[in-house]
Amino acid sequence: DDKEEPLDFSDPYSGDPSRHPVLKVNSQKPFNAEPPLEMLTENFITPNVLFFKRNHLPVPNINPDEFQLIVERPPGAKQGKPLKLSLKDLKTKFSRHEVTVTLQCAGNRRSEMNAIKTVKGLDWGAGAISTARWAGVRLRDVLSDAGYTENTPNVQHVQFEGLDQDVTGTKYGASIPFRHAMSKDHEVLLAFEMNGEELPKDHGFPLRVIVPGVVGARNVKWLGRIIVSEEESSSHWQQNDYKGFNPNVDWDTVDFSSAPAIQELPVQSAITEPRPGEIITPDEDDGKVTIKGYAWSGGGREIVRVDVSLDGGKTWKVADLIGEEKKGLVWAWKLWQLEATIPAEDKEITIICKAIDSSYNMQPDTVAPIWNLRGVLNNAWHRVSVTVARDQH
């Protein structure tokens, strides 16, 4: 259902941009879609048109010449008048910073949780993750310009307000810890470019937040306003969504105030080739097949190893990693590849991958014990079952 709709002013989504037809659409309004997995790992940097789209609301139409970012100041500063920055101000008053960052939706791989027991949420496959080179200015520089220092008292959180809103005027919002926002090491960005182009409409034109290593939901798009506060964002998405729970918590017993808002994400990996149910043909000469995938971890933890099993987890081979060289914290995924020999007798095999990050965090073996009612944070081993075709000579 992704054919073009005629313009309809009673439809708040009528201003949404057109999208690449190859995307797998999980929801048309708001638009949510992921690239086909085999295309996702063709490039270390995901092309903008293929980058997964995760919108909570209609895409707002923003005139870049009139756009102003509003940054609330600390109490008492400049009579409480907010700092207002045009796009030109942002591009000329602050130094430019670029960083390669993988973003992942908390719901990536939700469909595997859904298969065990129904969850509430879009039925994402393993494609709600992508990588881009982002350019913009450092959030810490903008906060400093508004009068904040690392020692400003009574501030714990930086709230972001989007310009996307529902019919009642409620805007998208989220927050991150102030310490995180001010950290030089964490490279939090107000980005106006994605892979050398101005931000596409679906990705937050003209300005979005990039919080490296942190769940997609805090990387607020169409950024309109920044508020520094003692409190987290009061938005639905910060308070009553994007949190993890014990598998036995259901909608009758859930207490959203009992769990922390998801920020840094755990270690993750997935197989992108072959695809589930595929008939694979080992090379005639050496009996090998190529297995490909991605691996990533939050919090700046680099992927240090990916293990792949062809026998249901009994034995494991180490995959080759393809990535960027970077000192310090690492925000981008690794693509991985393994040329694997299929045991001659096997007709049906299950391929499994698991990744290890620089804190030696491991992925859990199975989905059921981490199942949760919102279907977030699925980072269990990824399993793909295929049939092996054999030459009959």
Place this chain on the structure above:
Amino acid sequence: DDKEEPLDFSDPYSGDPSRHPVLKVNSQKPFNAEPPLEMLTENFITPNVLFFKRNHLPVPNINPDEFQLIVERPPGAKQGKPLKLSLKDLKTKFSRHEVTVTLQCAGNRRSEMNAIKTVKGLDWGAGAISTARWAGVRLRDVLSDAGYTENTPNVQHVQFEGLDQDVTGTKYGASIPFRHAMSKDHEVLLAFEMNGEELPKDHGFPLRVIVPGVVGARNVKWLGRIIVSEEESSSHWQQNDYKGFNPNVDWDTVDFSSAPAIQELPVQSAITEPRPGEIITPDEDDGKVTIKGYAWSGGGREIVRVDVSLDGGKTWKVADLIGEEKKGLVWAWKLWQLEATIPAEDKEITIICKAIDSSYNMQPDTVAPIWNLRGVLNNAWHRVSVTVARDQH
């Protein structure tokens, strides 16, 4: 085998201190021992005599009045003469800092790996982890005094040299990243006090490094010398030990240069009560038993939840957490407790625990897929099987 030995000058271990008889000794020379698990979780702060002991070499005899910490300076500074600091210098020239930190040996819970397939290393149970309140001075302040800044060029690692040595004069050594050492958030300490007492001999008297959130092996005891370098420590323990590998890597194929040195540790938890094989008696009135344990994660990630299962992982209850309130990064464990109802029909049950940290990292389900030849980093779900005794009325 922990009775007192007569003083023997041909024995390099003859100067070792006496130890509490309740400790379970894994190795007498060097001394390695852990507390009984049920005593470990009696207190949030582990008493010094019960704190696990992990020595690689004989305990050195150091005269505190003659002790000098040597800190090498950046090239060119003060004709290359090192900074020398007496204990009094450390206590008077720098501001005091205190922090509650849980230390864990990389080999904690190695015995569960050993049970699957033999590993090389001391056969630790789940007691190679303890918590203390450490006092000392910030490493970053001492490095600043020696002339280093965050922008000093060509420095990547801070190497620590112990005063403990083997018969050939080889000293214990380890290193941490320079960025980590200089970070205000990471609170790396040169500690001279442990739980309000001067450091016990077994814990590094008179001075040791405390690297919150990082594997025990980098918390160098009997610290004698600090070297800032482009390179990691060249010691055996940094280069050819304390690294994780794929379960199919054996001693014929292992390449220690292929894996990163363990620094920040992954999420961990264990059951301390009841003990394996114990016969437990549910409360006559409500059929409940008390289950206790600890949970901790490296890298300053706070434990946010502990799940406990009494049915082999099919259903999970949330345990109560007991801990310290702390803003920002969290270095101490949580103790946990659950009053659990034993299903009336069950005679044998397996209790399982798993913890979740603030990055929503999860523990892997099973040990075999994370098995490695050195038996480090076992953080699989902890399982304890017990027999249920029933009143026959």
